[in-house]
């Protein structure tokens with residue numbers, strides 16, 4: 030799987046504080062820039078627009094100052110958590126780290142690891158784990174393979190045919206394409222399927238339901254179309270794949286097909302493979318449909334490690350396995366089905382890129398689908414490697430990526446995995462030359478991520494107690510390619526991640542990857558009418574799900590980051606057999622230099638977090654983000670109240686009936702009850718307290734960071750002990766409503782978005798779904814979590 034959807038960060042910002050140490054340098058730089066800008070402003074003839082010009086100048090100054098900081102010589106650079114002497118030593122260490130990274134290594138490892146299908150249970154999946162184990166050991170790591178036994182159904186027989194009004198049998202495999210050497214190596218490949226759907230043999234009328242999300246069913250109801258007993262045809266997009274069959278089942282459907290519309294990642298997006306990098310007509314997006322928003326990992330062992338002797342649920346009792354059969358299909362397979370549908374023409378927004386008129390059905394198209402699987406267990410091979418810290422061995426900095434793929438998996442996941450391996454090789458070299466980390470480094474290569482974050486989740490569940498006391502940070506990557514650095518994660522790490530980005534160069538432009546990412550964000554904000562983050566830092570998106578950070582962050586409450594480059598590759602073959610080495614070297618990262626850049630970013634995150642005298646944190650960034658989320662909740666409830674009243678007025682006035690087309694009637698939307706005024710006082714007070722505590726904490730942090738004197742060691746140890754476990758204050762052992770596995774009260778995958786994040790999810794989802802008592806209850810739960818967080822910050826910096 031790939032990285033989660035980000036929530037907009039610009040809207041949540043109330044302005045983060047800048048630690049005292051940095052202000053001096055910034056002020057001096059800004060003073061010079063402002064003088065220059067003012068002179069330029071004065072020279073413009075547009076006197077009436079002076080204020081606008083000034084504001085623009087200040088924006089330019091902030092960016093220029095950030096860039097100037099990045100240009101300063103190595104020894105003068107500030108690094109969060111380090112004294113100036115410590116920072117200089119760290120910069121030297123990082124230069125040695127960089128020197129051993131090689132694009133040729135990444136290329137050869139990827140070529141080897143993507144040479145055969147490497148899904149869970151395949152021969153090559155195990156071989157890749159053993160290859161990595163050998164490498165880690167060769168590089169000087171204390172490495173081993175941990176195995177788990179998980180339920181992994183694989184298809185024995187699948188078929189799909191149109192049986193009326195004409196006959197058509199769909200091709201469910203992906204044929205070889207010219208110039209792609211692995212596309213013909215299909216001996217060990219599984220057919221394209223969606224793991225954790227149900228077995229079934231169904232013949233029924235077809236209905237087109239767009240993306241199969243809740244609003245789509247609302248629209249169908251208004252159009253008078255029912256999916257009961259029918260097979261739904263959905264297209265990818267709009268939300269987590271697994272929600273499509275889940276919602277179809279909840280609306281009474283008997284089967285679910287999911288196709289890739291060419292508008293999204295086929296010829297509507299760019300030239301198709303092998304001419305370009307986008308999905309060809311027979312390309313299929315495989316993927317898990319496990320009900321991931323309930324819990325991640327092995328469906329039979331929720332909350333515990335899937336060791337050989339673990340107590341297991343019966344398959345029928347596993348809540349994350351779906352109840353109807355599901356198949357993913359190509360647009361070549363979907364086109365005759367769509368063409369055979371009658372009924373009304375689909376709403377404009379539901380139409381895709383195929384050359385036909387999209388109809389809703391039901392029928393006269395009738396299809397027969399069959400999915401029969403072997404419901405047996407497979408072994409997972411997680412590779413875990415450690416280098417023990419010398420001074421704080423019981424604080425772990427953990428790095429992970431997955432090594433299993435749907436088929437060959439060059440981009441997803443190996444592009445991230447080979448960067449991780451390059452980091453491990455280079456750190457191993459440092460260790461062989463006598464260097465040792467201050468804190469323990471843990472490098473992990475997960476198996477079974479694609480079916481449902483299995484390898485990471487089982488490992489986290491098995492080692493939960495140890496991780497809760499030791500894991501100070503988890504750094505994840507998954508896919509990677511040409512483009513811009515994206516970082517999402519715990520908001521207190523925003524400045525830490527930005528400083529790392531400041532110190533890594535973009536391979537093609539030579540600018541810092543921070544400057545490019547910030548410039549792109551500023552332009553996007555400008556063009557969408559939003560407000561740019563003036564700090565010059567990255568805007569960290571909140572994490573939902575879709576990769577291995579989920580068990581760390583949302584189950585245990587471990588500080589987490591997810592990193593990768595994206596946005597510059599011609600990539601439209603997600604979860605297809607065409608995600609291959611040949612595709613990657615032509616369209617994703619031909620020089621492998623963005624892989625090296627990822628190793629530089631993630632390696633620095635790891636080295637700095639392991640070496641700094643203070644663990645990375647700027648709590649005012651976290652507080653500002655939470656304050657922004659609180660604002661959003663107020664606006665959400667207020668906005669819904671206004672819209673609900675407006676709708677009631679329209680219904681009272683029979684406006685929908687009057688405006689309806691008598692020949693194509695469409696029922697009015699259902700009436701909703703008034704939105705009550707919620708009492709946000711407890712939450713608002715908790716946020717205000719958090720902002721104060723964070724500010725006070727950051728002040729002491731900056732003081733402790735600046736001095737090397739051993740007298741401050743006890744105070745620093747108190748701060749580090751706090752920061753190691755701080756994020757856990759945000760968890761609640763009862764979890765979210767109906768999904769107790771998800772315990773983080775600030776970040777969760779949305780119940781109806783899946784990969785997409787919901788922040789302050791207990792409150793936000795209750796409001797969205799009009800469960801007012803639950804919203805009230807979670808205002809209390811979230812406020813208590815935030816207060817516990819503030820109290821820990823206060824204790825960490827108070828005089829004992």
Ligand SMILES: [Zn+2]
Nearest residue numbers: 030031442507
């Ligand atoms: Zn992946």
